[in-house]
Amino acid sequence: MWFAKMDKQEMIKRIKELKEERNAVIVAHNYQVDEVQEIADVVGDSFALSRYCANSDKNVIVFCGVHFMAESAKILSPEKTVLLPEIDAGCPMADMVTAEELREKKKQHPQAAVVCYINSSAEVKAESDICCTSSNAVKVIRSLKEKDIIFVPDQNLGSYVASQVPEKNIILWHGYCITHHRIKPEEVKKIKELHPDALLLIHPECAPEVVAYADFVGSTKQIIDYAASSSHKKFIIGTEMGVMYKLKKDNPDKEFYLMSPGLICPNMKKTSLKSVYTALSEMKYRIEIDEDIRVRARKALDRMLEVE
Ligand code: 13P
Numbered sequence: 001m002w003f004a005k006m007d008k009q010e011m012i013k014r015i016k017e018l019k020e021e022r023n024a025v026i027v028a029h030n031y032q033v034d035e036v037q038e039i040a041d042v043v044g045d046s047f048a049l050s051r052y053c054a055n056s057d058k059n060v061i062v063f064c065g066v067h068f069m070a071e072s073a074k075i076l077s078p079e080k081t082v083l084l085p086e087i088d089a090g091c092p093m094a095d096m097v098t099a100e101e102l103r104e105k106k107k108q109h110p111q112a113a114v115v116c117y118i119n120s121s122a123e124v125k126a127e128s129d130i131c132c133t134s135s136n137a138v139k140v141i142r143s144l145k146e147k148d149i150i151f152v153p154d155q156n157l158g159s160y161v162a163s164q165v166p167e168k169n170i171i172l173w174h175g176y177c178i179t180h181h182r183i184k185p186e187e188v189k190k191i192k193e194l195h196p197d198a199l200l201l202i203h204p205e206c207a208p209e210v211v212a213y214a215d216f217v218g219s220t221k222q223i224i225d226y227a228a229s230s231s232h233k234k235f236i237i238g239t240e241m242g243v244m245y246k247l248k249k250d251n252p253d254k255e256f257y258l259m260s261p262g263l264i265c266p267n268m269k270k271t272s273l274k275s276v277y278t279a280l281s282e283m284k285y286r287i288e289i290d291e292d293i294r295v296r297a298r299k300a301l302d303r304m305l306e307v308e
């Protein structure tokens with residue numbers, strides 16, 4: 001391929017030109033590789049990016065993230081072309097619940113409200129009353145009048161919310177993030193011993209026995225904001241390594257240690273400058289959603305956006 005010969009600066013220049021030609025915006029999740037974060041117009045967590053896409057006036061959204069994120073952008077902006085640069089960039093946790101399985105669960109608990117984590121398919125969102133992200137899950141659950149709540153698919157975020165909102169009966173699903181869930185408390189204990197004066201900031205996708213050690217629990221953006229505004233100088237970061245880029249860049253006077261070398265999401269790492277360039281030049285891969293599903297899924301996302 002001829003672009004194999006393009007150097008990095010030439011590739012960035014072409015991406016910028018194509019972006020203008022297509023009237024496109026490039027959005028990237030906090031877990032994307034450094035050079036993709038660098039060329040993005042906006043970098044953020046799932047909530048910030050879904051809100052940004054809903055309000056963007058560009059015709060094309062290039063979503064550097066995983067499939068459910070690009071799908072959420074398309075649900076909110078059906079008139080726009082939403083491109084996912086790497087078609088195989090999925091989220092294994094989102095695949096741990098299907099719409100059919102959720103319909104069965106709803107039959108067992110007809111009185112319960114259904115809350116789906118944004119890490120879920122459009123079909124699952126269409127079966128849900130309201131969506132949430134890791135930044136607003138507690139607020140979303142508190143906003144509901146129902147006491148019984150089916151929470152899909154993340155058992156760990158669900159457990160965290162249950163600990164914060166004890167007045168609700170949270171019916172957990174068995175899903176989990178393959179990256180966060182594998183961190184063991186022993187590993188956390190060790191790194192805390194190595195850096196006893198560091199604050200531990202953890203994503204709620206980690207298991208409850210790991211979250212128990214946290215000084216602060218929040219979404220990727222909340223972790224980044226917390227570290228930036230804190231007067232503390234040392235932090236252990238309990239989420240995917242991609243957040244280290246912004247943390248180090250924005251806080252050169254502070255020290256950051258990743259909680260575990262295993263905190264890498266292979267799907268988030270698939271997107272490269274090359275795939276962003278190809279996405280814009282070939283206008284692929286386009287996200288399409290069945291209109292009936294999209295309209296029902298949109299209600300769950302809109303209801304979440306109203307809670308904020
Ligand atoms: P955030 O909403 O915190 O960005 O997290 C999304 C995600 O997939 C975490 O693994």
Ligand code: SF4
Binds near residue numbers: 090119178267
């Ligand atoms: Fe999915 Fe986990 Fe990757 Fe987030 S970090 S996209 S939850 S696999």
